[in-house]
Amino acid sequence: MTGSRARAPKGQGGLLREHLLDIAGRILEADGPGALTIRAVATTAGVTPPAVYLHFASKQDLVHATCLRVWSSLFDELEAVSRGIPDPVTALHETCVAYITFGLQHPAQYRLVMDGEATEASRHNEDACFRYFRDKVTACRDAGVPMDSTTETARLLCAGAHGAVSLLIHQERDTWPSDTGRYVARAASAAVHGALLTAARTAPPSLSAVTRSG
CATH class of the missing domain: 1.10.10.60 (Homeodomain-like)
Known part of the structure; x- marks a missing residue:
């Protein structure tokens, strides 16, 4: 009109x-x-x-306000999927699944906020996401997961989740995996297991370690 x-x-x-x-x-x-x-x-x-x-x-303020309006629903979604799960590691996994799913459902908003030119609003949003995941990682440590640093572990976890989103949203949709649900679940598992299993040691992986874990 x-x-x-x-x-x-x-x-x-x-x-x-x-x-x-x-x-x-x-x-x-x-x-x-x-x-x-x-x-x-x-x-x-x-x-x-x-x-x-x-x-x-400015246009940038308009764009970021538009994106952050969608992002404001993310934390409600994360809490909804993890609420009531007594195992903090399982709760962390479900949180990562929800985060990656959110990014794939809102690719334009995700790219503009997480990969675009930084503004005070986007920096605040990124910081809020990091602190949220660090709290979840801290719950895992408090439950007995060996961990040298909750901050470092949360940083690696976020790198895995963010990478899983970014890998797809910068490609054409027809190149995405045919089963995105499986991709999301495996990416979340890789991020959580990778971050937590190396939280107290930095030994490189080996064939023997991988085959034993299977």
């Missing part, structure tokens, strides 16, 4: 902001980040570009 739009009544600016984010989200999902501009959102909303700038100082 194009054309003029009356200025939002006093006290309803937040409603317009949410409306603009709704539109921005649809544009991002349908046409990609290149199509998400201040002018495109303004035109679709039936307002002038200055009306959009009242809520977003």
Whole structure:
């Protein structure tokens, strides 16, 4: 819908902001980040570009607000899948599954926040994700998993989960594994087992160690 739009009544600016984010989200999902501009959102909303700038100082702010709006649901999803699981290692695995699944379901938002130009908002989001996983790793240590450093272990875990997402979302979808559920489960297992099994030792893997573990 194009054309003029009356200025939002006093006290309803937040409603317009949410409306603009709704539109921005649809544009991002349908046409990609290149199509998400201040002018495109303004035109679709039936307002002038200055009306959009009242809520977003730049295109980058608009893009990141759009992405972080989706990201805000991630922690609820992570808590939902791990809540009630008494084994902290199993809970950590399910959390990684949910994280990787989230990234694959929202590839544009994931790329822009985690791999794009950093902003204060994206840095805050990345820090929140890291601290969340470190808390889960700490629960594993407290339950008896040998560990030299929860920070280092969480860092390696995040590298595995992030890599599993990034490997696919930077490719065309027709190159993705035919069974993404299996890919996600194995990637999560690799990240958790790799991080926890090496949390207190750094000996390189060997054929004998691998065959014994099988």
